[in-house]
Amino acid sequence: MSGRLYIVGLGPADERWLTLEAQEALAQAQDLIGYEPYVARVPMREGQTRLASDNRVEIDRAREALERTAAGRIVAVVSGGDPGVFAMAAAVFEAVDHGPQAWRDLDIRVLPGVSAMQAAAARLGAPLGHDFCAISLSDNLKPWDVIEKRLEHAARGDFVIALYNPASRARPGRIADAFALLRRFLPGETFVSLAKSVGREKEEILLTQLADVDPAQVDMSTLVVIGASGTRRIARQGARDWVYTSRKAT
Amino acid sequence: MSGRLYIVGLGPADERWLTLEAQEALAQAQDLIGYEPYVARVPMREGQTRLASDNRVEIDRAREALERTAAGRIVAVVSGGDPGVFAMAAAVFEAVDHGPQAWRDLDIRVLPGVSAMQAAAARLGAPLGHDFCAISLSDNLKPWDVIEKRLEHAARGDFVIALYNPASRARPGRIADAFALLRRFLPGETFVSLAKSVGREKEEILLTQLADVDPAQVDMSTLVVIGASGTRRIARQGARDWVYTSRKAT
Numbered sequence: 001m002s003g004r005l006y007i008v009g010l011g012p013a014d015e016r017w018l019t020l021e022a023q024e025a026l027a028q029a030q031d032l033i034g035y036e037p038y039v040a041r042v043p044m045r046e047g048q049t050r051l052a053s054d055n056r057v058e059i060d061r062a063r064e065a066l067e068r069t070a071a072g073r074i075v076a077v078v079s080g081g082d083p084g085v086f087a088m089a090a091a092v093f094e095a096v097d098h099g100p101q102a103w104r105d106l107d108i109r110v111l112p113g114v115s116a117m118q119a120a121a122a123r124l125g126a127p128l129g130h131d132f133c134a135i136s137l138s139d140n141l142k143p144w145d146v147i148e149k150r151l152e153h154a155a156r157g158d159f160v161i162a163l164y165n166p167a168s169r170a171r172p173g174r175i176a177d178a179f180a181l182l183r184r185f186l187p188g189e190t191f192v193s194l195a196k197s198v199g200r201e202k203e204e205i206l207l208t209q210l211a212d213v214d215p216a217q218v219d220m221s222t223l224v225v226i227g228a229s230g231t232r233r234i235a236r237q238g239a240r241d242w243v244y245t246s247r248k249a250t
Numbered sequence: 251m252s253g254r255l256y257i258v259g260l261g262p263a264d265e266r267w268l269t270l271e272a273q274e275a276l277a278q279a280q281d282l283i284g285y286e287p288y289v290a291r292v293p294m295r296e297g298q299t300r301l302a303s304d305n306r307v308e309i310d311r312a313r314e315a316l317e318r319t320a321a322g323r324i325v326a327v328v329s330g331g332d333p334g335v336f337a338m339a340a341a342v343f344e345a346v347d348h349g350p351q352a353w354r355d356l357d358i359r360v361l362p363g364v365s366a367m368q369a370a371a372a373r374l375g376a377p378l379g380h381d382f383c384a385i386s387l388s389d390n391l392k393p394w395d396v397i398e399k400r401l402e403h404a405a406r407g408d409f410v411i412a413l414y415n416p417a418s419r420a421r422p423g424r425i426a427d428a429f430a431l432l433r434r435f436l437p438g439e440t441f442v443s444l445a446k447s448v449g450r451e452k453e454e455i456l457l458t459q460l461a462d463v464d465p466a467q468v469d470m471s472t473l474v475v476i477g478a479s480g481t482r483r484i485a486r487q488g489a490r491d492w493v494y495t496s497r498k499a500t
Contacts, residue, residue, distance in 0.1 A: 094497070242346065
Protein backbone atom coordinates (compact mmCIF):
# COMPACT_ATOMS: atom_id res chain seq x y z
CA MET A 1 0.00 0.00 0.00
CA SER A 2 1.28 3.42 -0.88
CA GLY A 3 1.13 6.44 1.37
CA ARG A 4 0.75 10.10 0.74
CA LEU A 5 3.07 13.07 1.20
CA TYR A 6 1.67 16.49 2.03
CA ILE A 7 4.04 19.44 1.75
CA VAL A 8 2.37 21.96 3.99
CA GLY A 9 2.86 25.70 4.46
CA LEU A 10 2.11 26.89 7.99
CA GLY A 11 2.21 30.58 7.08
CA PRO A 12 4.66 32.98 8.75
CA ALA A 13 3.19 32.91 12.25
CA ASP A 14 0.34 31.36 14.23
CA GLU A 15 -2.63 29.39 12.93
CA ARG A 16 -4.70 32.39 11.81
CA TRP A 17 -2.82 32.30 8.49
CA LEU A 18 -3.31 28.56 8.07
CA THR A 19 -5.64 27.36 5.31
CA LEU A 20 -8.41 24.84 5.90
CA GLU A 21 -6.67 22.42 3.56
CA ALA A 22 -3.44 22.64 5.57
CA GLN A 23 -5.29 22.08 8.85
CA GLU A 24 -6.90 18.93 7.51
CA ALA A 25 -3.59 17.53 6.24
CA LEU A 26 -1.89 18.17 9.58
CA ALA A 27 -4.73 16.38 11.38
CA GLN A 28 -4.47 13.42 9.00
CA ALA A 29 -0.68 12.98 9.00
CA GLN A 30 0.85 10.02 10.79
CA ASP A 31 4.36 11.48 10.55
CA LEU A 32 5.24 15.13 10.86
CA ILE A 33 8.65 16.18 9.51
CA GLY A 34 10.30 19.59 9.53
CA TYR A 35 12.67 22.14 10.92
CA GLU A 36 12.17 22.12 14.68
CA PRO A 37 10.47 25.55 15.20
CA TYR A 38 7.88 24.70 12.52
CA VAL A 39 7.10 21.27 13.92
CA ALA A 40 6.68 22.90 17.33
CA ARG A 41 3.92 25.15 15.93
CA VAL A 42 1.69 22.20 15.05
CA PRO A 43 -0.60 21.13 17.93
CA MET A 44 0.39 17.76 19.41
CA ARG A 45 -1.80 14.86 18.36
CA GLU A 46 -1.77 11.42 19.91
CA GLY A 47 -0.16 8.74 17.78
CA GLN A 48 1.56 11.23 15.46
CA THR A 49 5.30 10.75 15.04
CA ARG A 50 7.23 14.03 15.10
CA LEU A 51 10.62 14.28 13.44
CA ALA A 52 12.14 17.69 14.05
CA SER A 53 15.51 18.49 12.56
CA ASP A 54 18.06 21.22 12.02
CA ASN A 55 17.59 23.86 9.33
CA ARG A 56 20.55 22.82 7.20
CA VAL A 57 19.50 19.29 6.32
CA GLU A 58 16.64 19.98 3.93
CA ILE A 59 17.54 17.23 1.48
CA ASP A 60 17.93 14.61 4.23
CA ARG A 61 14.55 15.63 5.60
CA ALA A 62 13.02 15.36 2.13
CA ARG A 63 14.46 11.85 1.65
CA GLU A 64 13.20 10.73 5.05
CA ALA A 65 9.71 11.96 4.13
CA LEU A 66 9.81 10.19 0.76
CA GLU A 67 11.01 6.92 2.28
CA ARG A 68 8.21 6.96 4.83
CA THR A 69 5.66 7.76 2.12
CA ALA A 70 6.95 4.90 -0.01
CA ALA A 71 6.51 2.65 3.03
CA GLY A 72 2.81 3.55 3.09
CA ARG A 73 2.71 6.29 5.71
CA ILE A 74 0.69 9.51 5.56
CA VAL A 75 3.43 12.10 5.96
CA ALA A 76 3.38 15.88 6.29
CA VAL A 77 6.51 17.92 5.66
CA VAL A 78 5.98 21.32 7.25
CA SER A 79 7.48 24.63 6.18
CA GLY A 80 6.95 28.17 7.39
CA GLY A 81 5.22 30.48 4.91
CA ASP A 82 4.41 28.90 1.56
CA PRO A 83 6.25 25.58 1.04
CA GLY A 84 6.68 26.48 -2.63
CA VAL A 85 8.59 29.73 -2.01
CA PHE A 86 12.21 29.21 -0.88
CA ALA A 87 11.11 26.26 1.20
CA MET A 88 10.64 22.50 1.38
CA ALA A 89 8.69 21.77 -1.82
CA ALA A 90 11.71 22.34 -4.07
CA ALA A 91 13.87 20.19 -1.79
CA VAL A 92 11.38 17.32 -1.95
CA PHE A 93 11.14 17.38 -5.75
CA GLU A 94 14.92 17.67 -6.03
CA ALA A 95 15.17 14.52 -3.90
CA VAL A 96 12.61 12.79 -6.15
CA ASP A 97 14.55 13.85 -9.26
CA HIS A 98 17.73 12.24 -7.94
CA GLY A 99 16.08 9.37 -6.07
CA PRO A 100 14.76 5.91 -6.96
CA GLN A 101 12.39 5.63 -9.92
CA ALA A 102 9.60 4.40 -7.63
CA TRP A 103 9.41 7.79 -5.92
CA ARG A 104 7.95 9.23 -9.14
CA ASP A 105 4.80 7.18 -8.55
CA LEU A 106 4.18 8.57 -5.07
CA ASP A 107 1.14 10.65 -4.17
CA ILE A 108 2.72 14.03 -3.38
CA ARG A 109 0.57 17.09 -2.75
CA VAL A 110 1.85 20.61 -2.21
CA LEU A 111 -0.52 22.72 -0.08
CA PRO A 112 0.11 26.42 -0.62
CA GLY A 113 0.25 28.88 2.26
CA VAL A 114 0.75 32.56 3.03
CA SER A 115 4.38 33.50 2.39
CA ALA A 116 6.45 35.85 4.55
CA MET A 117 6.47 38.49 1.84
CA GLN A 118 2.68 38.50 1.62
CA ALA A 119 2.33 38.82 5.39
CA ALA A 120 4.86 41.68 5.46
CA ALA A 121 3.08 43.36 2.54
CA ALA A 122 -0.27 43.09 4.31
CA ARG A 123 1.16 44.86 7.35
CA LEU A 124 2.65 47.65 5.23
CA GLY A 125 -0.38 48.28 3.00
CA ALA A 126 0.02 47.03 -0.56
CA PRO A 127 3.66 47.32 -1.66
CA LEU A 128 3.32 44.19 -3.86
CA GLY A 129 0.31 45.67 -5.62
CA HIS A 130 2.20 45.74 -8.86
CA ASP A 131 5.04 43.87 -10.63
CA PHE A 132 7.47 42.43 -8.10
CA CYS A 133 10.15 39.83 -7.61
CA ALA A 134 11.48 37.69 -4.79
CA ILE A 135 15.19 36.99 -4.41
CA SER A 136 16.94 34.86 -1.80
CA LEU A 137 20.28 36.28 -0.70
CA SER A 138 21.42 32.89 0.56
CA ASP A 139 24.63 31.92 -1.19
CA ASN A 140 24.81 28.43 0.27
CA LEU A 141 23.72 26.94 -3.04
CA LYS A 142 24.26 29.64 -5.66
CA PRO A 143 27.27 31.83 -6.35
CA TRP A 144 27.10 35.46 -5.26
CA ASP A 145 27.51 36.75 -8.83
CA VAL A 146 24.16 35.15 -9.77
CA ILE A 147 22.56 37.05 -6.91
CA GLU A 148 24.23 40.27 -8.09
CA LYS A 149 22.94 39.75 -11.61
CA ARG A 150 19.39 39.23 -10.36
CA LEU A 151 19.51 42.28 -8.09
CA GLU A 152 20.75 44.39 -11.00
CA HIS A 153 17.98 43.25 -13.36
CA ALA A 154 15.34 43.59 -10.65
CA ALA A 155 16.43 47.19 -10.11
CA ARG A 156 16.76 48.05 -13.80
CA GLY A 157 13.36 46.45 -14.50
CA ASP A 158 11.79 48.69 -11.81
CA PHE A 159 10.38 45.75 -9.86
CA VAL A 160 9.36 45.90 -6.23
CA ILE A 161 11.87 43.54 -4.61
CA ALA A 162 11.33 41.18 -1.67
CA LEU A 163 14.60 39.89 -0.24
CA TYR A 164 14.54 36.55 1.58
CA ASN A 165 17.36 35.23 3.78
CA PRO A 166 19.07 38.63 3.99
CA ALA A 167 21.42 37.60 6.80
CA SER A 168 23.09 34.51 8.14
CA ARG A 169 25.61 33.70 10.82
CA ALA A 170 28.05 32.60 8.16
CA ARG A 171 27.81 35.77 6.12
CA PRO A 172 26.21 38.69 7.96
CA GLY A 173 27.51 41.25 5.46
CA ARG A 174 25.66 40.17 2.34
CA ILE A 175 22.72 42.52 2.90
CA ALA A 176 25.16 45.46 3.02
CA ASP A 177 26.60 44.30 -0.32
CA ALA A 178 23.08 44.03 -1.75
CA PHE A 179 22.11 47.54 -0.64
CA ALA A 180 25.38 48.92 -2.07
CA LEU A 181 24.67 47.28 -5.42
CA LEU A 182 21.08 48.53 -5.53
CA ARG A 183 22.24 52.09 -4.80
CA ARG A 184 24.11 52.03 -8.12
CA PHE A 185 20.80 51.60 -9.99
CA LEU A 186 18.11 53.13 -7.78
CA PRO A 187 17.63 56.61 -6.31
CA GLY A 188 18.47 57.15 -2.63
CA GLU A 189 14.84 57.92 -1.82
CA THR A 190 13.73 54.45 -2.96
CA PHE A 191 11.39 53.03 -0.30
CA VAL A 192 12.81 50.30 1.94
CA SER A 193 11.07 48.39 4.69
CA LEU A 194 12.55 45.96 7.17
CA ALA A 195 9.79 43.68 8.42
CA LYS A 196 10.88 41.48 11.32
CA SER A 197 9.05 38.49 12.83
CA VAL A 198 5.79 39.47 11.11
CA GLY A 199 2.73 38.14 12.94
CA ARG A 200 4.77 37.10 15.95
CA GLU A 201 5.09 38.74 19.35
CA LYS A 202 8.37 40.43 18.49
CA GLU A 203 7.02 41.93 15.25
CA GLU A 204 8.85 45.11 14.30
CA ILE A 205 8.45 47.04 11.06
CA LEU A 206 10.77 49.83 10.01
CA LEU A 207 10.16 52.19 7.09
CA THR A 208 13.15 53.95 5.62
CA GLN A 209 14.82 54.63 2.28
CA LEU A 210 17.73 53.14 0.35
CA ALA A 211 20.10 56.03 1.19
CA ASP A 212 19.52 55.61 4.93
CA VAL A 213 18.91 51.93 5.57
CA ASP A 214 21.24 50.41 8.17
CA PRO A 215 22.31 46.84 7.31
CA ALA A 216 23.01 46.23 11.00
CA GLN A 217 19.25 46.32 11.61
CA VAL A 218 18.69 43.32 9.33
CA ASP A 219 18.64 39.94 11.03
CA MET A 220 17.61 36.41 10.05
CA SER A 221 13.94 37.09 10.87
CA THR A 222 13.80 40.10 8.51
CA LEU A 223 11.99 40.28 5.20
CA VAL A 224 13.31 43.28 3.24
CA VAL A 225 10.97 45.07 0.83
CA ILE A 226 12.42 47.56 -1.66
CA GLY A 227 10.01 49.80 -3.53
CA ALA A 228 9.74 50.58 -7.23
CA SER A 229 9.20 53.95 -8.90
CA GLY A 230 5.44 53.54 -8.41
CA THR A 231 5.68 52.86 -4.66
CA ARG A 232 4.00 55.58 -2.59
CA ARG A 233 4.01 56.34 1.12
CA ILE A 234 0.83 57.68 2.75
CA ALA A 235 1.72 59.92 5.71
CA ARG A 236 -0.35 59.33 8.85
CA GLN A 237 -0.46 60.93 12.27
CA GLY A 238 0.04 58.77 15.34
CA ALA A 239 0.32 55.61 13.26
CA ARG A 240 2.81 54.02 10.88
CA ASP A 241 2.57 55.28 7.30
CA TRP A 242 0.89 53.07 4.75
CA VAL A 243 2.79 52.02 1.64
CA TYR A 244 1.39 50.87 -1.68
CA THR A 245 2.60 50.43 -5.23
CA SER A 246 0.46 52.27 -7.70
CA ARG A 247 -0.99 50.22 -10.52
CA LYS A 248 -0.09 53.06 -12.83
CA ALA A 249 3.55 52.56 -13.72
CA THR A 250 5.61 55.72 -14.01
CA MET B 251 -17.84 55.73 16.07
CA SER B 252 -15.40 54.50 13.47
CA GLY B 253 -15.68 51.26 11.57
CA ARG B 254 -13.15 48.83 10.24
CA LEU B 255 -12.16 47.80 6.75
CA TYR B 256 -10.91 44.30 6.03
CA ILE B 257 -9.31 43.67 2.66
CA VAL B 258 -9.70 39.93 2.32
CA GLY B 259 -8.13 37.39 -0.02
CA LEU B 260 -10.39 34.45 -0.80
CA GLY B 261 -7.66 32.42 -2.50
CA PRO B 262 -8.00 31.26 -6.12
CA ALA B 263 -10.85 28.78 -5.64
CA ASP B 264 -13.08 27.36 -2.94
CA GLU B 265 -12.81 27.76 0.82
CA ARG B 266 -10.11 25.15 1.37
CA TRP B 267 -7.50 27.85 0.58
CA LEU B 268 -9.11 30.37 2.92
CA THR B 269 -7.22 31.31 6.09
CA LEU B 270 -8.83 31.27 9.53
CA GLU B 271 -8.31 35.02 9.77
CA ALA B 272 -10.16 35.61 6.49
CA GLN B 273 -13.06 33.39 7.59
CA GLU B 274 -13.47 35.37 10.80
CA ALA B 275 -13.44 38.70 8.99
CA LEU B 276 -16.05 37.53 6.49
CA ALA B 277 -18.28 36.38 9.36
CA GLN B 278 -17.88 39.72 11.14
CA ALA B 279 -18.43 42.04 8.17
CA GLN B 280 -21.67 44.01 7.95
CA ASP B 281 -20.97 45.00 4.33
CA LEU B 282 -19.35 42.81 1.70
CA ILE B 283 -17.96 44.58 -1.37
CA GLY B 284 -16.30 43.11 -4.43
CA TYR B 285 -16.31 41.93 -8.00
CA GLU B 286 -19.44 39.83 -8.42
CA PRO B 287 -17.91 36.30 -8.80
CA TYR B 288 -15.87 36.82 -5.61
CA VAL B 289 -18.81 38.08 -3.57
CA ALA B 290 -20.79 35.06 -4.78
CA ARG B 291 -18.16 32.74 -3.27
CA VAL B 292 -18.81 33.98 0.28
CA PRO B 293 -21.60 32.08 2.09
CA MET B 294 -24.72 34.22 2.58
CA ARG B 295 -25.18 35.55 6.08
CA GLU B 296 -28.35 37.19 7.40
CA GLY B 297 -28.13 40.95 7.85
CA GLN B 298 -25.00 41.29 5.69
CA THR B 299 -25.22 43.82 2.87
CA ARG B 300 -23.69 42.55 -0.38
CA LEU B 301 -22.46 45.01 -2.98
CA ALA B 302 -21.27 43.17 -6.07
CA SER B 303 -19.87 45.17 -8.94
CA ASP B 304 -18.20 44.92 -12.30
CA ASN B 305 -14.48 44.18 -12.58
CA ARG B 306 -13.51 47.51 -14.12
CA VAL B 307 -14.55 49.81 -11.29
CA GLU B 308 -11.93 48.97 -8.69
CA ILE B 309 -11.41 52.53 -7.53
CA ASP B 310 -15.16 53.21 -7.18
CA ARG B 311 -15.47 50.02 -5.16
CA ALA B 312 -12.56 51.10 -2.95
CA ARG B 313 -14.16 54.52 -2.32
CA GLU B 314 -17.51 52.95 -1.49
CA ALA B 315 -15.79 50.69 1.04
CA LEU B 316 -13.89 53.61 2.60
CA GLU B 317 -17.03 55.75 2.87
CA ARG B 318 -18.90 52.99 4.62
CA THR B 319 -15.98 52.38 6.96
CA ALA B 320 -15.83 56.09 7.78
CA ALA B 321 -19.55 55.91 8.57
CA GLY B 322 -18.82 53.29 11.22
CA ARG B 323 -19.53 50.07 9.36
CA ILE B 324 -17.51 46.85 9.52
CA VAL B 325 -16.70 46.34 5.84
CA ALA B 326 -14.95 43.53 3.95
CA VAL B 327 -13.61 44.12 0.45
CA VAL B 328 -13.08 40.71 -1.13
CA SER B 329 -10.54 39.76 -3.80
CA GLY B 330 -9.63 36.46 -5.35
CA GLY B 331 -6.16 35.16 -4.48
CA ASP B 332 -4.10 37.45 -2.27
CA PRO B 333 -5.61 40.96 -2.08
CA GLY B 334 -2.07 42.40 -2.03
CA VAL B 335 -1.02 40.87 -5.37
CA PHE B 336 -2.54 42.61 -8.43
CA ALA B 337 -5.79 43.03 -6.53
CA MET B 338 -7.92 45.27 -4.32
CA ALA B 339 -5.44 46.30 -1.59
CA ALA B 340 -3.49 48.64 -3.90
CA ALA B 341 -6.76 50.16 -5.18
CA VAL B 342 -7.94 50.86 -1.62
CA PHE B 343 -4.69 52.56 -0.60
CA GLU B 344 -4.62 54.53 -3.85
CA ALA B 345 -8.12 55.78 -2.99
CA VAL B 346 -6.94 56.69 0.52
CA ASP B 347 -3.92 58.53 -0.91
CA HIS B 348 -6.15 60.70 -3.10
CA GLY B 349 -9.13 60.88 -0.72
CA PRO B 350 -10.11 62.98 2.30
CA GLN B 351 -7.56 63.35 5.09
CA ALA B 352 -9.91 61.59 7.54
CA TRP B 353 -9.52 58.31 5.63
CA ARG B 354 -5.92 58.13 6.88
CA ASP B 355 -7.25 57.57 10.41
CA LEU B 356 -9.38 54.57 9.46
CA ASP B 357 -8.77 51.07 10.78
CA ILE B 358 -7.76 49.21 7.60
CA ARG B 359 -6.47 45.63 7.75
CA VAL B 360 -5.15 43.64 4.82
CA LEU B 361 -5.61 39.87 5.30
CA PRO B 362 -3.24 37.93 3.07
CA GLY B 363 -4.34 34.90 1.06
CA VAL B 364 -3.07 32.26 -1.32
CA SER B 365 -2.35 33.86 -4.70
CA ALA B 366 -3.09 32.30 -8.08
CA MET B 367 0.61 31.83 -8.77
CA GLN B 368 1.11 29.89 -5.54
CA ALA B 369 -1.85 27.64 -6.27
CA ALA B 370 -0.59 26.99 -9.81
CA ALA B 371 2.92 26.32 -8.48
CA ALA B 372 1.57 23.84 -5.92
CA ARG B 373 -0.15 21.90 -8.69
CA LEU B 374 2.99 21.82 -10.83
CA GLY B 375 5.45 20.86 -8.09
CA ALA B 376 7.75 23.68 -7.00
CA PRO B 377 8.52 25.97 -9.97
CA LEU B 378 8.72 29.03 -7.64
CA GLY B 379 11.25 27.24 -5.43
CA HIS B 380 13.85 29.79 -6.32
CA ASP B 381 14.09 33.48 -7.38
CA PHE B 382 10.99 34.53 -9.30
CA CYS B 383 8.96 37.51 -10.38
CA ALA B 384 5.33 38.31 -11.09
CA ILE B 385 4.33 40.58 -13.96
CA SER B 386 0.84 41.70 -14.97
CA LEU B 387 0.40 41.97 -18.72
CA SER B 388 -2.57 44.30 -18.31
CA ASP B 389 -1.87 47.54 -20.14
CA ASN B 390 -4.99 49.31 -18.89
CA LEU B 391 -2.92 51.38 -16.49
CA LYS B 392 0.67 51.09 -17.67
CA PRO B 393 2.17 51.54 -21.13
CA TRP B 394 3.21 48.41 -23.01
CA ASP B 395 6.87 49.51 -23.17
CA VAL B 396 7.07 49.28 -19.37
CA ILE B 397 5.84 45.71 -19.60
CA GLU B 398 8.40 44.97 -22.31
CA LYS B 399 11.20 46.37 -20.17
CA ARG B 400 10.15 44.20 -17.21
CA LEU B 401 9.88 41.06 -19.34
CA GLU B 402 13.35 41.70 -20.75
CA HIS B 403 14.96 42.17 -17.33
CA ALA B 404 13.08 39.20 -15.89
CA ALA B 405 14.47 37.04 -18.71
CA ARG B 406 18.01 38.44 -18.55
CA GLY B 407 18.01 38.06 -14.77
CA ASP B 408 17.08 34.36 -15.15
CA PHE B 409 14.00 34.65 -12.97
CA VAL B 410 11.11 32.22 -13.01
CA ILE B 411 8.28 34.41 -14.34
CA ALA B 412 4.59 34.29 -13.39
CA LEU B 413 2.42 36.22 -15.83
CA TYR B 414 -0.89 37.58 -14.55
CA ASN B 415 -3.68 38.92 -16.78
CA PRO B 416 -2.18 37.38 -19.93
CA ALA B 417 -5.30 37.99 -22.04
CA SER B 418 -8.22 40.34 -22.22
CA ARG B 419 -11.12 40.94 -24.56
CA ALA B 420 -9.67 44.32 -25.45
CA ARG B 421 -6.24 42.97 -26.34
CA PRO B 422 -6.09 39.21 -26.86
CA GLY B 423 -2.72 39.39 -28.64
CA ARG B 424 -0.52 40.67 -25.84
CA ILE B 425 0.52 37.21 -24.66
CA ALA B 426 1.78 36.44 -28.18
CA ASP B 427 3.85 39.64 -28.06
CA ALA B 428 5.18 38.65 -24.64
CA PHE B 429 6.22 35.17 -25.80
CA ALA B 430 7.88 36.68 -28.90
CA LEU B 431 9.87 39.07 -26.74
CA LEU B 432 10.93 36.34 -24.32
CA ARG B 433 12.13 34.17 -27.21
CA ARG B 434 14.73 36.84 -27.98
CA PHE B 435 16.35 36.27 -24.59
CA LEU B 436 15.54 32.71 -23.56
CA PRO B 437 16.22 29.33 -25.19
CA GLY B 438 13.33 27.61 -27.00
CA GLU B 439 13.38 24.74 -24.52
CA THR B 440 12.57 27.07 -21.62
CA PHE B 441 9.78 25.50 -19.58
CA VAL B 442 6.31 27.04 -19.94
CA SER B 443 3.13 26.07 -18.14
CA LEU B 444 -0.39 27.32 -18.77
CA ALA B 445 -2.43 26.79 -15.61
CA LYS B 446 -6.14 27.46 -16.11
CA SER B 447 -8.84 27.81 -13.44
CA VAL B 448 -6.61 26.24 -10.79
CA GLY B 449 -8.58 24.62 -7.97
CA ARG B 450 -11.84 24.93 -9.87
CA GLU B 451 -13.85 22.31 -11.71
CA LYS B 452 -12.50 23.33 -15.11
CA GLU B 453 -8.86 23.15 -13.97
CA GLU B 454 -6.53 22.41 -16.85
CA ILE B 455 -2.74 22.46 -16.73
CA LEU B 456 -0.55 22.30 -19.82
CA LEU B 457 3.22 21.79 -19.81
CA THR B 458 5.15 22.90 -22.85
CA GLN B 459 8.18 24.99 -23.82
CA LEU B 460 8.76 28.49 -25.10
CA ALA B 461 9.40 27.38 -28.68
CA ASP B 462 6.08 25.51 -28.86
CA VAL B 463 3.62 27.40 -26.69
CA ASP B 464 0.44 28.40 -28.50
CA PRO B 465 -0.84 31.85 -27.45
CA ALA B 466 -4.34 30.84 -28.57
CA GLN B 467 -4.48 28.48 -25.60
CA VAL B 468 -4.13 31.34 -23.14
CA ASP B 469 -7.37 32.82 -21.81
CA MET B 470 -8.32 35.16 -18.97
CA SER B 471 -8.34 32.34 -16.41
CA THR B 472 -4.75 31.34 -17.24
CA LEU B 473 -1.71 31.87 -15.06
CA VAL B 474 1.41 31.49 -17.19
CA VAL B 475 4.61 30.20 -15.55
CA ILE B 476 7.90 30.48 -17.44
CA GLY B 477 10.87 28.58 -16.08
CA ALA B 478 14.43 29.71 -15.40
CA SER B 479 17.68 27.93 -16.21
CA GLY B 480 17.36 25.96 -12.97
CA THR B 481 13.84 24.72 -13.69
CA ARG B 482 13.68 20.93 -14.07
CA ARG B 483 10.98 18.59 -15.29
CA ILE B 484 10.59 15.17 -13.67
CA ALA B 485 9.23 12.65 -16.18
CA ARG B 486 6.45 10.41 -14.86
CA GLN B 487 4.44 7.58 -16.32
CA GLY B 488 0.67 7.82 -16.38
CA ALA B 489 0.70 11.15 -14.60
CA ARG B 490 1.62 14.74 -15.37
CA ASP B 491 5.33 15.51 -14.98
CA TRP B 492 6.44 17.40 -11.89
CA VAL B 493 8.34 20.66 -12.28
CA TYR B 494 10.64 22.34 -9.78
CA THR B 495 13.27 25.01 -9.77
CA SER B 496 16.54 23.84 -8.32
CA ARG B 497 17.90 25.87 -5.47
CA LYS B 498 21.29 25.54 -7.10
CA ALA B 499 21.49 28.26 -9.72
CA THR B 500 23.25 27.36 -12.93
